[in-house]
Amino acid sequence: MQKYLQKVLTNQFTRASIAQFGQQLKPPVRVAITGAAGQIGYSLIFRVASGEMLGPNQPVILHLIDLPFAMTALNGVVMEIQDCAFPLVQGIVATDNQQVGFKDVNYALLVGAKPRGPGMERGDLLKDNGKIFTETGKYINDHASRDIKVVVVGNPCNTNCLILANQIKDIPKENFTAMTRLDHNRAQHQLADKLGVHTSDIRKIAIFGNHSPTMVPYIDQMTAKNHKATVDQQWVTQTFIPTVQQRGAEIIKARKLSSAASAGNAAMNHITTWVNGTAEGDYTSMAIPSDGSYGVPKGLIFSFPVTVKNGKYSIVQGLPISPFYQGLLDKTIKELVDERNAVDHLLK
Numbered sequence: 001m002q003k004y005l006q007k008v009l010t011n012q013f014t015r016a017s018i019a020q021f022g023q024q025l026k027p028p029v030r031v032a033i034t035g036a037a038g039q040i041g042y043s044l045i046f047r048v049a050s051g052e053m054l055g056p057n058q059p060v061i062l063h064l065i066d067l068p069f070a071m072t073a074l075n076g077v078v079m080e081i082q083d084c085a086f087p088l089v090q091g092i093v094a095t096d097n098q099q100v101g102f103k104d105v106n107y108a109l110l111v112g113a114k115p116r117g118p119g120m121e122r123g124d125l126l127k128d129n130g131k132i133f134t135e136t137g138k139y140i141n142d143h144a145s146r147d148i149k150v151v152v153v154g155n156p157c158n159t160n161c162l163i164l165a166n167q168i169k170d171i172p173k174e175n176f177t178a179m180t181r182l183d184h185n186r187a188q189h190q191l192a193d194k195l196g197v198h199t200s201d202i203r204k205i206a207i208f209g210n211h212s213p214t215m216v217p218y219i220d221q222m223t224a225k226n227h228k229a230t231v232d233q234q235w236v237t238q239t240f241i242p243t244v245q246q247r248g249a250e251i252i253k254a255r256k257l258s259s260a261a262s263a264g265n266a267a268m269n270h271i272t273t274w275v276n277g278t279a280e281g282d283y284t285s286m287a288i289p290s291d292g293s294y295g296v297p298k299g300l301i302f303s304f305p306v307t308v309k310n311g312k313y314s315i316v317q318g319l320p321i322s323p324f325y326q327g328l329l330d331k332t333i334k335e336l337v338d339e340r341n342a343v344d345h346l347l348k
């Protein structure tokens, strides 16, 4: 088999699409997706290609990256993208060579990671994925566009992002984030269901901390239909928080596979919000480099409530933290500090 497969396809539909949309198309941007032959990749790529992530007037050149053994499967994905005749797809680069894969890339959704195997400890997973994200960080630093926006999805995503960002020398550190939008969306659904409203009616909630069972779904400022909304504390502690924290594991139990469509959806939501901004009077959740807010050690990749404007996020300051929430925050901070200590040798 070829050492690596690279395909740059000219899209014969581009001109037709300009006529079809009847509007000015922007210059194309390059979107990299690692783990492109995997299950999240399969649910994500086609939606990005359709314009759902960056909008109907933003053409994309897809950079699909996976490991050498996955190139045959990836070639099948490429054939399917071709067969969709997407108007916005202006090229496809399918490769196991990261130098080629990250060249001039503007957005990177880093999904590819080694899954936890039987008997594997979290520490083993951190070590194996640490190597992957160290290498990827070097390639992004050397070859990607200086304005790249990165979201790490592959687990453990917060600390993988920390390792990755540590390799970056001349791109702003705030461009490196990890995904807790899935947890945010999960919380929104649970609350909407409890309050008998639509998910889009639930605002001003957030996930603090790690994408792990220590994550902190924070709802003390929640509104429903623009009014302050409360739910009983017993339900919060005994049902809501554990459900959100354990939702990933529940899905694995039910599907015998981890969440893929909802994870791909959340990765797209993360980038869309980062580009287009948060709605007035609302915030979202992104795992970002801590600036020390809420007593979180500087530099940890920690999920905070953020507002986004003009492509820049800001941590929502001054949310009241009750002793109950402070206890939960302390736990998730400790877990992330322990993870950072476990990969200390990769952060030199």
Ligand code: NAD
Binding pocket: 034, 035, 036, 037, 038, 039, 040, 041, 065, 066, 067, 070, 111, 112, 113, 114, 115, 132, 152, 153, 154, 155, 156, 157, 179, 180, 182, 183, 211, 258, 259, 260, 263
């Ligand atoms: P999958 O096993 O179906 O696919 C992973 C793909 O990544 C495979 O094709 C594999 O070959 C590839 N890969 C592995 N190492 C790579 C590397 N160094 N470079 C490029 N590709 C590489 O797994 P999946 O279901 O798609 O999940 C992917 C990751 O996303 C897992 O780590 C999973 O735990 C994580 N995940 C995170 C969230 C979240 O909310 N942050 C949610 C769901 C899943």
Ligand code: LMR
Binding pocket: 155, 182, 247, 248, 249, 251, 258, 259, 263
């Ligand atoms: C999820 O939250 O669905 C995943 O992170 C679960 C997992 O371990 O892949």
